[in-house]
Amino acid sequence: MKALVADAINEKGIENLKEVCDVVVDTSITPEELLETIGEYDAILIRSRTKLPAEVIEKADNLKIIARAGVGVDNVDVNAATKKGIMVVNAPESTSITVAEHTMGLILSTIRKIAIADKSTKAGKWEKKAFMGMELRNKTLGVIGMGRIGSQVVNRCKAFEMDAIAYDPYLPPEVAKNMGVELYEDIEDVLTRADIITIHVPLTPETEHSISTEQFKMMKDTALIFNCARGGVIDEDALYEALVNGEILGAGLDVYEKEPATNNKLFELDNIVCTPHIAASTKEAQRDAAIIVANEVITLFKGGMPKNIINMPRMNNSEFEETNDYLELCEKLGSFITQATSSPINKLEITYKGEINKLPSKDLFTRTILQGILNPVTETAVNAVNATTVAKARGISITEAVSDDSEGYDTLIKVAAKTKEGQMSAEGTYLHEAKIIKVNGYWVDVKPEGNMFIAKYKDIPGSIGAIGTKFGEENINIGIMQVGRDSTGGEAIMILTLDERPSKEAVKKIKDLDNVSDATCLKL
Known part of the structure; x- marks a missing residue:
């Protein structure tokens, strides 16, 4: 070798x-x-x-x-x-401690004004009164994303006698309780209560600029915010305005929207500590x-x-040809389910129907579904080997079943996710490409790709038109539309493929329509 x-x-x-x-x-x-x-x-x-x-x-x-x-x-x-x-x-576990420690370094440097005090002292000044700091003791730490790194930051802040609260919509409350963290369902609750906020989430369409002007206005004017996760989660223009206008007290960044960040207006400010993406170094x-x-x-x-x-896992060519198409379908189904579900999944039921049951790789299919479910919501990569371990740590129970009834298709895979708010299910097959053919029991024909939108609405005249009008007002073109219903005038579901992702404000406007019960965006 x-x-x-x-x-x-x-x-x-x-x-x-x-x-x-x-x-x-x-x-x-x-x-x-x-x-x-x-x-x-x-x-x-x-x-x-x-x-x-x-x-x-x-x-x-x-x-x-x-x-x-x-x-x-x-x-x-x-x-x-x-x-x-x-x-x-x-090597995902190699940097957890290192990044957590760097986060603590930024927190201490900012709250005690160490960086600017160092610069001043080396310039021959002795400005003791200018660098009055604060203690960490009795302050409230707010963690956005309680994965491997976020939990390590909590452990260290506990040693400083801090209280810890967190927002992680995919973390079960009992798991948070075992970590000694008070879990909130809305990020706004953490932003308004926390003295120090630290971010540990992946950069996704959902998290991009999730901390922006509106969120900074929620925070205490004495709050400090830190990001050692991914550039782009914080809107840097909004952060600059919040720091300049005194909406928050300070910040610390190790990651930036554009890297290398050699010309960033944030570097002009004294109330932010910046490092060049070295948290893992x-x-x-x-x-x-x-x-x-x-x-x-x-x-x-x-x-x-x-x-x-x-x-x-490595396969020979014949095994790969047999399973590869289904693995793609499994990953798409998992990603679709997790993005379409608004609260933590606590139970997952997977049913394999038809010809797929002749293959020896159902365990790998289940692990790939879990990859699709977990990767959009975790800070480090979930793979085919650790997927079940990560799912268990997040309190997700998994049930597998098989069936001969594939409803006219050679193969169907059904993924049903249960949360405290209800159930979301999707069924898919592979017909030259991955297809979702049922959502919550409604027949559809959807290619899980690109910017997608799901709405649940009352099947009465004008409902579809009202939703389409809102997208027209946002200048967003609808490429493909699929609808399904249980009965005339009953509940119906709409799945759209859009030319671009709608803003959060646009989705809220649709959710506020009289005949719409829920709406959400996905990126596949």
Whole structure:
């Protein structure tokens, strides 16, 4: 076996790898050289410098595993790797402590004005009165996103004798209680109550600019806000105005809407502490990441199964051809369900109908459905191996069933999610492409792709027109419309594919219509 280390990783990981295979370290390899030589290797270990697009992966005829010594895999064409039968693994747990500690560093530096006091003192000044700070003790920490990193921040703030409250619509209350956190159903409750707010959510269409002008006006004028998660969750223009106008007291950022952030007006202000996306950059984190991914490669080379698989377990060509289409459908169904459900899922019922029951991979299908459900709402990647563990930690019980009745189709997969507010179900099949053919029992014919919109409404004249009019007023074009109903004048459902995502204000206007009971946006 032969492995290429294409980016600088900790030496300990390389030493471990050398025990089982030949290792070539070339941390300056060019894209052209990589394209020419990739076919020689069984494994490649990278960080963020090396890019693995489809044209490189296509040449990787011997490659069995791509190991990313870190969390993000934006520099890897995961779909191309999956089609080639190549595992993609990462090291999601390596940075949790490091990012949590950096968050604490920003909090302390801001609340005690350490950064500007340091600058002043080194300039030969002695401005003690200018740098009056505050204690963390008895302050309320508000956490937006209670995943691996958010929970670590809570642990550290508890040591400072802080109270902790949180907003995470996908975290069951009993799990939050065990963490010592008071969970709120509305983000507004956290924003208005918290003295210090820290963000730990992924960047999605739903979370992008979720902290903007309206949210800053809700906060205390003594509040501090911090983001070590993803740039774009905070609207930087709105943050600038809030800091300048005294709507909040201060902020700390490690991530930005545009990076590298070398020309940002926030840098002009003294009441914000800024760092250049270094929250995960510690010797320990980089060491751990190198060891973790090296061990993943070693496990595979010794015939075992790595645990941090981003795509799916390795399959031979015939197995891949049999399952790949259904895996795509499973991921789409999961993503559709989680975005269409407004409160935490506590029970998941999955039914496999028809020909799919002849395949040996139903466990993998279930795990892929969970990936689709969890990835839009968690801060770190959920994969085929850890999906059931993450679901259990979030209090989701899972029931699987099989049926011969596929209602005229070769195969149907039904996913029903139960929450405290009710149930949402979707059924899909694969007919040359993934299709959703039932939603909440109503027959539809939907391609789960792009900007989508779902509305539940009363099936009376004028209801559909009223919804369409609202989109017309927003200058948003409807590409495809599907409707289903149980009976004339009863409840009906509408699923639209839109040319662009509507604003939150537009969705609210539709939800406020007399005959509409619910409405939500999805991005697939």
